[in-house]
Amino acid sequence: MTIYSTLFYLLAVLILASTAIAVTRRNMVHAVIYLVISFFGSALLFYLFGAPLLAALEVIIYAGAIMILFLFIVMMLRMEGLEDRLFPLKQWLPAVGVCFVYGMVLVMLIVSDTTDAPPMPAAAAAPATFGQFLFQRHWLAIEIVSMLLLIALVGVLRLGRDAGGKTRPESEVAQ
Amino acid sequence: MIVPYSQVLVLAGLLFLMGMFCLLSRRNLIMMVLGLEIMLNASAVAFVGAALRWQHLDGQAVAIFIIAVAAAEVSIGLGLIVWIYRRTGTVDAGCIESDACRID
Numbered sequence: 001m002t003i004y005s006t007l008f009y010l011l012a013v014l015i016l017a018s019t020a021i022a023v024t025r026r027n028m029v030h031a032v033i034y035l036v037i038s039f040f041g042s043a044l045l046f047y048l049f050g051a052p053l054l055a056a057l058e059v060i061i062y063a064g065a066i067m068i069l070f071l072f073i074v075m076m077l078r079m080e081g082l083e084d085r086l087f088p089l090k091q092w093l094p095a096v097g098v099c100f101v102y103g104m105v106l107v108m109l110i111v112s113d114t115t116d117a118p119p120m121p122a123a124a125a126a127p128a129t130f131g132q133f134l135f136q137r138h139w140l141a142i143e144i145v146s147m148l149l150l151i152a153l154v155g156v157l158r159l160g161r162d163a164g165g166k167t168r169p170e171s172e173v174a175q
Numbered sequence: 176m177i178v179p180y181s182q183v184l185v186l187a188g189l190l191f192l193m194g195m196f197c198l199l200s201r202r203n204l205i206m207m208v209l210g211l212e213i214m215l216n217a218s219a220v221a222f223v224g225a226a227l228r229w230q231h232l233d234g235q236a237v238a239i240f241i242i243a244v245a246a247a248e249v250s251i252g253l254g255l256i257v258w259i260y261r262r263t264g265t266v267d268a269g270c271i272e273s274d275a276c277r278i279d
Contacts, residue, residue, distance in 0.1 A: 004177040012186045019213060023197035028205060042216055049227045051235050061242050066249050073253050077260050095199035099192060106188045117179045120227050133232045145243045152247035156254040
């Protein structure tokens with residue numbers, strides 16, 4: 001058991017534990033904070049797998065931007081008394097059923113896997129190498145993704161301006 | 176030497192399971208979007224592990240696209256949630272269609 005595999009198991013326990021705590025919280029602020037811990041663990045895992053650029057992006061985008069956006073929304077909307085019951089009974093049974101089937105398939109795949117694969121060797125891709133690879137081999141996908149982000153920006157602006165049909169009269173807006 | 180790739184897949188599969196459970200069992204729209212984020216992150220973990228397993232950068236490229244798509248998805252999703260909240264005054268998925276919140 002090398003130091004890398006020890007690190008992997010520590011990070012796996014950290015990620016799984018913080019995610020499990022996050023998905024069972026009633027208070028959404030607590031859930032978001034635990035998910036930030038989980039995403040930091042994922043970033044360290046990416047670094048361990050030799051992807052330093054992705055580790056930085058995971059911290060900046062996932063743990064930074066996306067989770068802060070969730071915090072903004074949680075604090076913006078009033079939701080007292082909504083999370084009184086964690087699991088509605090009508091949803092509890094189908095959710096457990098689907099997750100049980102998924103878990104059974106996962107266990108069967110693990111059991112049926114008898115190939116004795118060797119452990120992966122440690123390697124790292126420098127950010128410059130990765131960037132050159134990305135823009136040489138996947139330039140079209142990069143353009144499509146940038147288009148997608150632009151469309152998302154326009155869509156969110158349109159949704160935010162619309163005020164959901166209950167538009168206030170002009171005189172009230174002007175005040 | 177880190178670990179065999181199958182153990183990375185087990186970790187990603189368990190993370191995906193937790194995200195799916197969060198998506199299916201909650202009624203708060205914000206928690207459902209949070210479950211989607213967990214599932215996307217689990218697939219990114221699997222792709223980065225695959226990049227190391229086959230010593231090829233394509234897996235990391237797919238992971239970077241997953242992160243970008245997750246950013247677009249969460250901005251649209253949260254914009255829709257704010258829109259729904261302004262229109263109906265609730266973020267409970269069971270209360271949107273009817274005026275009175277159905278408590279079963």
